Amino acid sequence: MPSPLEEPYRLEYVYKRTTGPVTGAFLAGLRSGVLLGSRARDGRVLFPASEVDHRGGATVGLTPVGPGAVVVTAVEARGGHPAFGAAWWALIRPDGADTSMLHLVGAPVRAGDRVHPVWAATPAGSIFDLVWMPGEAQASAATWSGDVVTTVRTPVGLDYVARAGVAASTFFRALAERRVLGERCAACGKVSAPMRGGCATCPDAAVTTVELAHTGVLTMFTVVRFPFEGQRLAPPYVAGWILLDGSDVPLFHLVGGADPDTIEVGARVRAVWADAPVASLEAIQHFTPVSP
Amino acid sequence: MSRVGIASLVSIRGDGSLDERELVRAVVGRAIAASGVTRAQIGATVSASNDLVVGMPFSFVGPLDVIGAWPPISESHVETDGIFALWEAWLRLTIGDLDAALVYAFGRGSAGDQGKVSALALDPILTAPLAPDASVLERLQLQAAADAGVLDAVDVPTGPSPPAVDGAVAMVLVREPLRARAWITGFDQRIDHASVGWRDLVGLPHVRAAGGGAGMGAAERIVLSAPWIGQAALVADALGAPRRAVRLLDGPVAPMAAGLDAVGAALRWIDDGARVVGVIGSAGPALQHVAALTLEAP
Structure with missing residues (x-):
């Protein structure tokens, strides 16, 4: 069996997160050089500040803690940390707080060691506004004005x-040879494409590979009228489900060269192959209406 | 109330050449064939997987082909370890309106850096941006235990986390009078706080609560799905069990399928003559969310 088709890719996104009034205050505190905790109803001080007491109920207000702190436990960051360089991951509990937070210390530390925050030169209101270093904190004149970082x-x-799997790899490799493969179910007799190594309605039945026509019928469609990144046709264009001749299950593709205002369900279409062979659905550039 | 038990369990590892649908296809048919029930008797299916593990949105949809989802069936999915899919199916069977249920889980550990994936389960504003991988939190847990004198310094891991592999597990749950390989006598799950600095990482009170809820005190042996032997010692202490009674699940595991593989290990103990065995499945960093399952020989 040939090895499966594989391709590296990176999934990447910048989330914009709403912080809420308490975490937002905590981040604004960091920006001002102040560590904020939350008072619980029973008098404990939770750090970092949180709307919720993990033992139940809401917290009742904010209070500054630290800046001196103790290491609850610590381990070395193997190979360093991307933002802080050589560092130790530590659970750090500021003076006056009853709980700790995970953060980084820029020198070797162990449980019980005293640490203090070192503030970023240009704070941004994020968890990267500080790093911890061994030793006692200097008295701080920093105050939090009551502002909030909202996002x-x-x-x-x-x-x-x-990695595409056995059936999908076979299907895509055939597309690179301008062949469309499907599967016929031994139980219900239906033909479906793309190949998936089995029948979607007869789970215990065997399937055999069959070759399909490059022509078919548009069974459903939508018209894409707005531009977005990665688009392969210029809008407006038709995207829809195409039932290839000899197949019982439609496959999804784009329809180019069609007038979006006049095309109808039932339109006959044919595959327009890409110039360069490629082992993916992009081997078919798009489908296009066949003149009656 | 009639008892609920496990009729069959089938597990495979993939080498990267099988996709999600093919992994699940390799176990579901065999698990049903080995269960003594027909597909028609299966009243519900619960599956488990995680899109960030696989690196693909809606990755649970493809494998639904394998269970014959047309005409429509009763089907649900959890985005976490398979032990929690098993919990949902067990709960459903205890209600008594079904005779059998299918549970499956799959993961493709080879698809990406699974340590980075688990970091995304942490607080998204204050913790996940620092990108501690799973092994950082596990090492902190074991270092805290060593600091407290509960474990020795040698129990704190120095190497990387075990590599994750591809795999799938399927099993059939049945209700009496159908025949089972083992009966479920207790099942409970508890979750600890998401902030790692707010948890009792050493005492694990949520493990104690789950084990108590599952009646695990009678278990002769307990299998834990977690990577480090020191975690097995902490779990034993929390359960009030001898440390030698809690074993780690052996070998490379597939993310999200590990909990069901631990159930498979417990079933083999029953097959080999054990009377009562326990399973502790987990999800989240450093045993944050645990399920405790007690099994009894038929």
Whole structure:
């Protein structure tokens, strides 16, 4: 069996998050060089500040804590940290607080060590506004004015390798040879494409591979009229479900060269192949109406 | 109330060449064939997977082909470890309106850096941006235990987390009078706070509560789906069990399928003559969300 088709890709997005009044105050505190906790109803002080007491109910107000703090426990950041360099991951509990938060210390530390915050030169109202260093804190004149950071931008990026699987790899490789493969179910006799290694309605039935025509019928469609990134046709264009001749299940593709205002369900279409062979659905550039 | 049990369980590992649908297809038919019930008797299906593990939106949809989802069936999905899909199916069967249910879970650990994926389950504003991978939180948990004198310093891992692989597990749950390989005598789940600094990482009170709720005190042996032996010791302490009674699930595991693989390990103990065994499945960083399952030989 040939190896599956694979391709690396990166999933990346910048989330814009609403912080709410309490976490927003905590972040504004960081921007001002102040550590804020929340008072619980029973007198405990929760850090970092939170709307919710994990033992139940809402918290009842904000209170400054620290800036001196103790390391609850710590481990080395292997290979360093992308933002802070050589660092130790630590659970850090500021003086006056009953709970700790996960953050980074820029030098070796262990449980019980005293640490203090070192503030960023240009604070942004984010968790990156400080790093911790061993030693006692100096007296601080910083105050929090009561302002709130209402949103933060948090980028997320993950690297993947997409592997297409046995049936899909066979289907895509055939497309690179300008062949459209489907599967016929031994139980219900229906033919479907793309290949998926089985029948979607007869789970225990065998399937055989069949070759399909490059022509078919438009069974449903929508008209795309707005531009977006990665678009392959210039709007307005038709995107829809195409039932290839000899198949019982439509597949989704684009329809180019059609007048969006006059095209109708039932229109005959044919595949327009891309100039360069490619083992993906993009081997078919789009479908286009066949003149009656 | 009639008892609910596990009739069959089938697990596979993939080498990267099978997609989600093919992984699930490789286990579901065999699990049903081994269960003694027909597809027509299965009244509900509950599945588990995670889009960020696979790196694809709606990754649970493709595998629905494998269960014959037309005409429409009763089907639901959880975006977490399969042990919680099993919990939902068990709950449904205890209501008594179904005779059998199918549970499956799949993950493609080879698709991406799973340590980074788990970091995204953390507080998105204050913790996830710092990008601590799963092993950071596990090491902090075990270092805290060593600091407290509960574990030895050698129990704190120094190497990376075990690599994640591709895999799928399917199982059939049945209600009496259908025949089971093991009966479920208790099942409970508890979740701890999302802020790692607010948790009792060493005492694990939520594990104690779940084990108590599942009646796990009678278990001769307990299998834990977690990567580090030190975590097994902490779980044993929380459950009030001897440390030698709690074993880690062996070998490389597929994300989201690990909890059901732990159930498979417990079933093998029953097959080999054990009377009562326990399973602790987990999700989230450093055992944040746990399920405790107690099984009894038929």
